[in-house]
Amino acid sequence: MINVLLVEDTKMGRDCIAGYLRDSDRYVLSAAITNAAMAETVCLHTPIDLILMDYCTENDEDGIAAAAVIKRRMPHIKIIIITGMASTDLIDRARAAGADSFWYKETGDQELLAVMDRTMEGRSVYPDTTPVIRIGTARSTDLTPMQLSVLRLMVQGCSNPAIAKELHISVDDVKWHIKGLYDKTGYNSRVTLVGAVIKKDFIVPGL
Known part of the structure; x- marks a missing residue:
C-alpha cells in the first residue's frame, strides 16, 4: 500500500479525499493535517510516499512553499499540489517548487486517483491551463x-x-x-x- 499524507484545512475537503482513498485498493491515509508548515515534521516521523498538499492551508500557510522545503530534504516523496483556486501563477510556482503534479479539486475523485497513479509511476501531471474565471x-x-x-x-x-x-x-x-x-x-x-x-x-x- 502507498502511504499518503493529506494536508487540507477544511473538514469537508479532508473527509471527501479520505473517502476516495478508502475506496481505493492501493492507497492508505497515514496522516491528515491542516497546516502545511507541519508537513515536514510529519514526514520525518511517519513513512510517507505521497503528499496531497493543499495550496492555502490553516493560518494562511502556503502549501507550495512547504512542498519546496520537503522536496529539497526528501526528494523521494511525491507531492501533488491540490487547489480550488484559479490564481494564475500557481502552476508555475508548483513546478518551480519541485511538486510532481497539480490537481484542481473540482475535477472529481476518479481523476484524482488517476493523477496519483501516474505520479507514483514517476510521471508529472499538470493541467494545460488554469480554469477560466x-x-x-x-x-x-x-x-x-x-x-x-x-x-x-x-x-x-x-x-x-x-x-x-x-x-x-x-x-x-x-x-x-x-x-x-x-x-x-x-x-x-x-x-x-x-x-x-x-x-x-x-x-x-x-x-
Whole structure:
C-alpha cells in the first residue's frame, strides 16, 4: 500500500479525499493535517510516499512553499499540489517548487486517483491551463500578462509607485494598465476590482 499524507484545512475537503482513498485498493491515509508548515515534521516521523498538499492551508500557510522545503530534504516523496483556486501563477510556482503534479479539486475523485497513479509511476501531471474565471465583464483569459502582474500587486495592497518600482515601469504605465483593467472588467474603482478578484479566489492576498 502507498502511504499518503493529506494536508487540507477544511473538514469537508479532508473527509471527501479520505473517502476516495478508502475506496481505493492501493492507497492508505497515514496522516491528515491542516497546516502545511507541519508537513515536514510529519514526514520525518511517519513513512510517507505521497503528499496531497493543499495550496492555502490553516493560518494562511502556503502549501507550495512547504512542498519546496520537503522536496529539497526528501526528494523521494511525491507531492501533488491540490487547489480550488484559479490564481494564475500557481502552476508555475508548483513546478518551480519541485511538486510532481497539480490537481484542481473540482475535477472529481476518479481523476484524482488517476493523477496519483501516474505520479507514483514517476510521471508529472499538470493541467494545460488554469480554469477560466469571469471578473466583471471580462474573462481571466482576456487580461494581458502585464495587466495580471499589475492586478496581483494591487491585490497585495501596493500603491501605484510601489507597483511601478516592482515591475520596472513608470507610474504613468501603471495607471494605463489599471485603466485597461477597468475597461475590460467594467469596474471603476480599485476597491471593487480588487474585492471581486479576491472573492473569486483568482489572486490570493498575502500568498
